[in-house]
Amino acid sequence: MPRAGRCPVRRCPGYASRVTRLHDLAITVGAAREMAGHPIVVGISGYGGSGKSTLARALIDLIPDAVRMRGDDFLDPSRSHRRSATWAGVDRSQLVEDVLRPFREERPSTFRRFDWAVRDLGEPEDVPAGQVLILDAIGLFCPDTDDALDLRVWCDVPLDVATERGMARDARLGRDHVALWRDVWMPNESDFDRTFAPRERADVLYTG
Template identity: 60%
Template sequence: MDLTPVLALVERRRREAGRPVVVGVSGHGGSGKSTLARALVEALPDAVRLRGDDFLDPARVHRRSADWDGVERDRLATEVLRPFRDGTPGEFRRYAWDLGRLRDPEPVPRADVLVVDLIGLFHPDVLALLDVTVWCDVDPEVALRRGMARDRAAGNDHDRVWTQVWGPNERDFDAAFAPREVADVRVPNP
């Protein structure tokens, strides 16, 4: 995976902004968003990652929706993205999947770069808060198969949810918001 174009753009945006910058990594479920986000954090000085899964509503993310309604974009924007970019103190709460509730508040991280990886991230509600947008460019059917295989390997049989909810949600979101087209950089992950 060649990160050179992404790293160059992040450095340019850091210089231009004169403040901390947010890198949004999105793509279909199973496209490699988390892997790409971790690689970016390793390659960028003073960068931290925020898992997008911490900003999913467990009930809504398992329902059909044309705009990935289960992604809590407002909470992400209000609690993390705005304070991080402004360099102001703030607190946010991650969703604790093991506990079935939000965790106790923790401080918004301080760094030069925040990398957020999340499905449905390139939505008008948060797009203006992302300084760099990176799309994991994988064929949707390949991503779907990878996601299902990953879940099965982890002992989770989510095949029905992948085929009846998440796959259709991805297609609807693509049709409504063209996330691949709004990305600054597309990183292939064949």
């Protein structure tokens, strides 16, 4: 059985496969699950606006017995709206200890997602069971999660392009986040890049 945190389809350290079609990515996920011999966690990351959530929603429909976790459910808005070189607003500790490791080890656990309607943590929920957990989140590929992700997929969109897309999306939704994108989120991404090199940690670079 592959060591925890190792992608069984990675060929050598520092190498990432480039995938351009959703169907091929689904095949890669299936192969990783087959080789692992246990339920796996697929992390999807990238810059804000790079298409992480869109990819996760599309992928889950192609993977048998898959469940999805949204990274937004593990964001602390008070901290995620501040400058941070480590994306401190992402509660990676709860993600790993309460969700990812229990899922991979097939043991019961509960977690509390952030309820954006009331801006507070919700009631405890059971971690869903399945064979593949797909998690899309910013600030995901770093030492905090190294041993809890079986396959790392990076949405390979340049920072400036992703930021433009994210700002356009927010404008369509009536959200005035221009200052946050310019003064907080884009600098946070650049700092996280320099600190952790998340793209280089990926097993798959997705450009579909």
